[in-house]
Amino acid sequence: MAKRIEIVVVDDNLELLESLELYFREKGYGVSTADNGETGLALIKFRRPKVAIVDLRLPGMSGLELLESLKNEGIDCRTVVITAYQEMETTVQAIKLGAFDYLHKPLDIDALDQLIDKALSDLPETESIKVVDEEFKENTIVGRSHEMKEIFKLIGLLSEVKTTVLVVGESGTGKELVARAIHYHSSSAGEPFVALNCSAIVENLLESELFGHEQGSFTGADATKKGKLEIAGGGTLFLDEISEIPLHLQAKLLRFIQEREFERVGGNQKVKFNARIIAATNRDLAQMVKRGEFREDLYFRLKVFELYIPPLRQRKEDIPLLVEYLIKKINRTTGKKIQRISMAAINRLLEHDWPGNIRELENVLTRAVVLSKDKCLLESCVVNLLRQPEAGCPASFQLKSLSEIEAQHIAHVLQCCQGNISRAARILGITRPTLRNKIKSLNISFEDS
Numbered sequence: 001m002a003k004r005i006e007i008v009v010v011d012d013n014l015e016l017l018e019s020l021e022l023y024f025r026e027k028g029y030g031v032s033t034a035d036n037g038e039t040g041l042a043l044i045k046f047r048r049p050k051v052a053i054v055d056l057r058l059p060g061m062s063g064l065e066l067l068e069s070l071k072n073e074g075i076d077c078r079t080v081v082i083t084a085y086q087e088m089e090t091t092v093q094a095i096k097l098g099a100f101d102y103l104h105k106p107l108d109i110d111a112l113d114q115l116i117d118k119a120l121s122d123l124p125e126t127e128s129i130k131v132v133d134e135e136f137k138e139n140t141i142v143g144r145s146h147e148m149k150e151i152f153k154l155i156g157l158l159s160e161v162k163t164t165v166l167v168v169g170e171s172g173t174g175k176e177l178v179a180r181a182i183h184y185h186s187s188s189a190g191e192p193f194v195a196l197n198c199s200a201i202v203e204n205l206l207e208s209e210l211f212g213h214e215q216g217s218f219t220g221a222d223a224t225k226k227g228k229l230e231i232a233g234g235g236t237l238f239l240d241e242i243s244e245i246p247l248h249l250q251a252k253l254l255r256f257i258q259e260r261e262f263e264r265v266g267g268n269q270k271v272k273f274n275a276r277i278i279a280a281t282n283r284d285l286a287q288m289v290k291r292g293e294f295r296e297d298l299y300f301r302l303k304v305f306e307l308y309i310p311p312l313r314q315r316k317e318d319i320p321l322l323v324e325y326l327i328k329k330i331n332r333t334t335g336k337k338i339q340r341i342s343m344a345a346i347n348r349l350l351e352h353d354w355p356g357n358i359r360e361l362e363n364v365l366t367r368a369v370v371l372s373k374d375k376c377l378l379e380s381c382v383v384n385l386l387r388q389p390e391a392g393c394p395a396s397f398q399l400k401s402l403s404e405i406e407a408q409h410i411a412h413v414l415q416c417c418q419g420n421i422s423r424a425a426r427i428l429g430i431t432r433p434t435l436r437n438k439i440k441s442l443n444i445s446f447e448d449s
């Protein structure tokens with residue numbers, strides 16, 4: 001059966017809300033309603049409807065502010081706004097903020113119907129990319145944020161050219177997934193993808209792990225062994241946590257990248273290297289270079305093309321889609337059959353900052369799924385899991401003072417409000433003068449709107 005088309009209606013007129021709900025339900029749509037802007041926004045973020053009907057005049061967050069949030073967060077939802085005649089200015093504003101179309105009150109239901117049909121035709125598909133074609137979506141990279149769409153494009157471009165790539169981003173952002181996607185979309189997809197985690201191998205074995213060794217080259221080297229460079233053949237060598245390569249090996253790595261050939265440990269025969277190198281790190285290599293911890297020449301050799309994956313907290317609009325995808329994945333691995341997740345639970349997940357990124361999200365959801373007794377994942381299943389910082393936090397995560405957190409949060413809200421003090425104060429629940437005082441005393445810099 002075809003999936004029902006979702007519509008979200010946001011209006012503070014409860015009578016109208018109810019009649020629109022009944023009307024569209026009868027027409028076979030899945031309808032969710034909200035009587036204020038905040039709930040409406042959360043609902044749209046969670047349900048990802050193709051179309052939303054939004055009244056512009058709402059208590060609390062206005063319809064325009066709702067549209068602005070949708071625009072800023074890059075959420076693809078066609079909004080039909082409802083407005084009163086005298087609100088020409090706001091109508092113009094609404095269209096500028098990306099509204100699909102508008103209707104005046106009192107509502108003409110036939111006109112609304114036509115607009116909904118128009119909005120639903122010719123819709124862009126959800127963006128996602130598969131790493132391997134086989135079974136399910138095991139290695140799909142999910143995302144609909146602007147940032148992820150750009151990454152999809154880059155994966156496409158980089159799969160066409162066999163250049164060295166440096167993937168950077170915080171822990172758990174999907175660096176390895178992206179590296180695999182580049183490989184499996186390239187013409188060398190049939191060749192091996194060989195991963196080497198440079199931090200997981202004891203230093204004196206790393207060299208032989210990379211370059212291989214000849215029989216008898218050191219105690220325990222009973223037979224000639226191929227290293228990862230050789231095993232990679234014409235495919236991809238993925239050097240994970242490249243920052244952890246000791247300095248003396250960095251020199252050797254550099255030499256072989258330049259010469260595209262190497263010798264096994266204890267050998268003198270040259271072996272050709274034909275694979276592409278993709279390196280990954282969650283550390284700031286430029287800083288490490290400055291401190292003399294990483295060779296500058298190797299750094300430049302690796303960052304022929306640098307691909308940055310932003311942290312999840314900067315692309316929260318990906319969360320609902322990720323949650324849906326990850327729950328399916330977790331259902332498969334745990335054998336549970338979670339079919340839904342409550343709105344309240346989603347909102348909790350949207351509030352969290354995810355220092356451990358998608359890996360942390362996956363861990364939290366796995367625990368929540370395991371704990372859940374229902375087919376629907378409830379807020380109570382996730383709430384306790386979000387309190388403590390995750391084990392997967394980045395190494396740079398430090399305990400901070402209250403004033404640091406306060407300053408950070410205020411700066412974040414100001415940024416989201418594009419420096420609009422009144423809006424920021426309203427969101428923070430303080431008066432404008434209090435906010436101004438805090439900006440001064442906490443020395444917060446921001447761009448005034």
Ligand SMILES: Nc1ncnc2c1ncn2[C@@H]1O[C@H](COP(=O)(O)OP(=O)(O)OP(=O)(O)O)[C@@H](O)[C@H]1O
Nearest residue numbers: 140141142170171172173174175176177282358359
């Ligand atoms: N956009 C995404 N869509 C679906 N799953 C994702 C996405 N990004 C990451 N994941 C999943 O999150 C987990 C962590 O991803 P991955 O191992 O690629 O991260 P990483 O950046 O290499 O992390 P680390 O620095 O800790 O090694 C994996 O299970 C991966 O499948």
Ligand SMILES: [Mg+2]
Nearest residue numbers: 175176240280
């Ligand atoms: Mg990794």
